[in-house]
Amino acid sequence: MNISIGHLLLVNAGIIMLVGFYGIISRKNLVKILLSLNILQVGVNLLLVALGWVENGVAPILKEGHTLEALQSAVGIHFVDPLPQALVLTAIVIGFGTTAVALTIIINYHKTHKSLKVHNFANEMAKPDEEEVVE
Amino acid sequence: MNQIIIFLIIPVFAAFITPAGSLINKKFANILNVVLYLFAIVMGLLIYPSLVGSTQVIAMGGWKAPFGISIVASPLAMGAGIAMYFIGFLIAINNINKERPANYNLLFNLFIFSSVVMVFTGDLFNLFVMMEIGVITTMALSASTNMKAGTRGSFKYVVNSGLVSMLILASIGLMYSALGTLNIAQIAAGPAMNSYLAFIVGAGILMALFFEAELFPFNAWVPDVYRGSHSSFGAALAGIAGFAGMLVMARVLFTLMNPSSSFQLARESLNNLLFGISIASILVGEIAALNAKDLKKLLAYSSIGQMGQVALAFAVAGSLQLSGNMVNTSPAIYAGLFLLIVHTLAKPMLLFITGFFIKATGKAKWEDMKGIGRVYPFMAVSFIIGGLTLMGIPLFAGFWGKIELVRALFAGNVLAKVGLGVLLFATVIEGVYFMKIGHSLFEGKTKIKPKRNGDFAAVLVPVVILLVCLMVFAFFPGVVNTHLRSFADSLFNSGGYVESVLTGVGL
Numbered sequence: 047m048n049i050s051i052g053h054l055l056l057v058n059a060g061i062i063m064l065v066g067f068y069g070i071i072s073r074k075n076l077v078k079i080l081l082s083l084n085i086l087q088v089g090v091n092l093l094l095v096a097l098g099w100v101e102n103g104v105a106p107i108l109k110e111g112h113t114l115e116a117l118q119s120a121v122g123i124h125f126v127d128p129l130p131q132a133l134v135l136t137a138i139v140i141g142f143g144t145t146a147v148a149l150t151i152i153i154n155y156h157k158t159h160k161s162l163k164v165h166n167f168a169n170e171m172a173k174p175d176e177e178e179v180v181e
Numbered sequence: 182m183n184q185i186i187i188f189l190i191i192p193v194f195a196a197f198i199t200p201a202g203s204l205i206n207k208k209f210a211n212i213l214n215v216v217l218y219l220f221a222i223v224m225g226l227l228i229y230p231s232l233v234g235s236t237q238v239i240a241m242g243g244w245k246a247p248f249g250i251s252i253v254a255s256p257l258a259m260g261a262g263i264a265m266y267f268i269g270f271l272i273a274i275n276n277i278n279k280e281r282p283a284n285y286n287l288l289f290n291l292f293i294f295s296s297v298v299m300v301f302t303g304d305l306f307n308l309f310v311m312m313e314i315g316v317i318t319t320m321a322l323s324a325s326t327n328m329k330a331g332t333r334g335s336f337k338y339v340v341n342s343g344l345v346s347m348l349i350l351a352s353i354g355l356m357y358s359a360l361g362t363l364n365i366a367q368i369a370a371g372p373a374m375n376s377y378l379a380f381i382v383g384a385g386i387l388m389a390l391f392f393e394a395e396l397f398p399f400n401a402w403v404p405d406v407y408r409g410s411h412s413s414f415g416a417a418l419a420g421i422a423g424f425a426g427m428l429v430m431a432r433v434l435f436t437l438m439n440p441s442s443s444f445q446l447a448r449e450s451l452n453n454l455l456f457g458i459s460i461a462s463i464l465v466g467e468i469a470a471l472n473a474k475d476l477k478k479l480l481a482y483s484s485i486g487q488m489g490q491v492a493l494a495f496a497v498a499g500s501l502q503l504s505g506n507m508v509n510t511s512p513a514i515y516a517g518l519f520l521l522i523v524h525t526l527a528k529p530m531l532l533f534i535t536g537f538f539i540k541a542t543g544k545a546k547w548e549d550m551k552g553i554g555r556v557y558p559f560m561a562v563s564f565i566i567g568g569l570t571l572m573g574i575p576l577f578a579g580f581w582g583k584i585e586l587v588r589a590l591f592a593g594n595v596l597a598k599v600g601l602g603v604l605l606f607a608t609v610i611e612g613v614y615f616m617k618i619g620h621s622l623f624e625g626k627t628k629i630k631p632k633r634n635g636d637f638a639a640v641l642v643p644v645v646i647l648l649v650c651l652m653v654f655a656f657f658p659g660v661v662n663t664h665l666r667s668f669a670d671s672l673f674n675s676g677g678y679v680e681s682v683l684t685g686v687g688l
Contacts, residue, residue, distance in 0.1 A: 063347075063351075070340065070343075070344070076336060079340060080339070083339075083340065086343070086344075086347050087343070087347060089347075090347045090350050090351045090354070093354055094350070094351075094354040097354050097355070097357070097358040098358075129357065130357065130358075133306060133350075133353070133354070133357075136306075136310065140310065140313045140346075143313075143317055144313065144316065144317055144339070144342070144343070144346075147317050147320050147321055147339075148320065148336075148339045148343075150321075150324075151320060151321075151324050151332060151335045151336055151339060152336070154324050154327060154335075155332045155336055157327070158327065158328065158332050159329060159332070159333070165333050178328045178329055178330060178409075178545075179539060179543060179544065179545045180326045180328055180331070180409065180410070180411060181411065181412060181536045181537070181539045
């Protein structure tokens with residue numbers, strides 16, 4: 047069985063996603079949870095890149111010598127699909143934005159909770175913050 | 182520029198000029214929002230008649246579907262847009278005396294923009310981008326009060342949204358590799374995907390919408406975000422984001438995943454998934470609401486339960502459609518839409534009143550608000566009417582939606598019968614907690630002195646408007662029935678949607 051770079055990318059994407067997901071459910075520190083989310087995101091981005099992979103593909107830009115026959119023939123020029131790459135680029139920008147806002151929220155969390163640990167049901171019961179009221 | 186595009190970008194315009202205007206006057210954004218949302222409502226009402234019977238499709242950048250992003254201005258989308266701007270307008274009135282930072286108003290406008298465009302878009306990746314804009318704004322707005330609960334809720338929101346964003350993004354990637362398109366109409370008319378792949382992709386997309394519509398299991402953020410943010414923002418979450426999420430879910434379920442779409446081999450499994458999620462949401466939401474002491478938290482849990490009821494209506498409509506019972510499918514979708522619009526009107530009203538009571542008493546628990554109904558009887562009675570509406574008691578608006586839902590559930594399969602039992606159980610629980618609160622508001626004495634100032638008027642005006650709307654829905658349901666039934670038919674008739682989007686493209 048031939049293993050192409052596309053297959054390797056897919057396997058890699060799966061492993062990275064699992065690492066990210068494990069981090070989200072196992073870590074107690076907010077920064078580490080956010081990092082795990084970012085790792086998961088890298089995995090998904092890699093998945094999209096892998097799905098758009100074309101063996102011996104070239105950038106989809108028409109140049110001299112790119113005749114219609116060559117483009118249509120099975121042994122001719124193989125353009126890669128630019129859409130998954132455009133999707134990944136957009137997803138990276140969105141991921142940057144959400145991470146930036148999430149980091150400011152973590153700073154806010156540290157200011158209000160004096161900790162970066164996950165606030166769980168047990169410490170909610172031990173230290174309720176019912177005195178806080180907002181209309 | 183196309184008038185529909187102007188209708189969509191009104192909040193973006195407001196967001197751009199808010200920071201500069203706020204340098205001149207701190208309340209600039211408050212007044213601007215009221216004026217612009219009123220303008221958007223009027224504009225929407227003027228455009229709406231031209232869309233009835235002839236959906237308008239706008240190819241963004243001149244790229245026709247399925248090659249570019251298309252905005253599908255159907256009567257349903259326009260009606261939803263008007264409803265969302267209407268709630269935005271009432272929230273703007275509620276905020277008119279409050280000094281919010283310019284950034285708060287900027288983010289709030291972007292939040293409304295993302296919700297409105299979600300309903301209009303005909304492209305799945307565009308839907309993902311709009312959901313992400315909504316996510317970023319919600320994160321920031323829910324942490325804006327700098328309170329423990331708000332920040333905690335906001336971080337929960339970060340984790341939940343991060344997970345579902347990745348789910349929908351991976352699903353979009355898989356779907357594109359299988360079908361070569363992300364256009365909703367083309368997928369709705371497309372060839373069948375492998376059943377396993379269709380289930381994975383479909384479940385990924387639905388999970389993201391469960392999160393958006395505050396449904397189980399991605400609802401851990403809901404109570405903390407409601408409790409830790411301003412009541413007006415809670416009203417926006419229930420009345421705008423949840424509303425948009427549910428409508429997109431209906432579009433996805435009945436158009437994207439119609440029984441002859443690319444999802445045809447997994448449609449039944451996906452429908453069963455929706456049944457399970459809706460029943461779980463009703464149970465989790467209503468039981469948690471019964472035990473909640475904090476009034477805003479209680480309303481948050483109640484939202485989860487209410488959204489579960491709407492999802493149940495869509496699930497039974499889907500199962501009736503699959504079993505070939507076409508006569509009852511459209512009424513089941515109608516029931517879901519009716520319950521959704523009633524929730525969109527009643528929940529913001531309850532949250533406005535709650536915010537006012539919290540400000541008057543300085544307490545967040547409903548048990549600490551005893552006797553406030555004697556000081557502000559109109560507000561307390563409105564609260565009780567809102568509760569009875571959500572319960573679906575006869576003579577109140579919610580009844581028309583619930584009775585249609587019960588009828589549809591009777592006609593449905595075994596899962597629908599389970600859903601019927603859960604729905605009736607949930608109604609009883611809703612009755613217990615809303616009546617307990619209603620009784621408590623008039624019980625005992627309070628030392629609070631009534632104030633009839635500007636703050637009171639800023640709450641009174643939106644409450645009166647919403648109350649009048651709910652009364653009209655209750656006593657003259659015919660006013661909205663025709664529109665809601667045509668919306669239900671348009672959702673059910675996926676062929677019409679496909680035709681209007683892909684006509685002239687030659688695919």
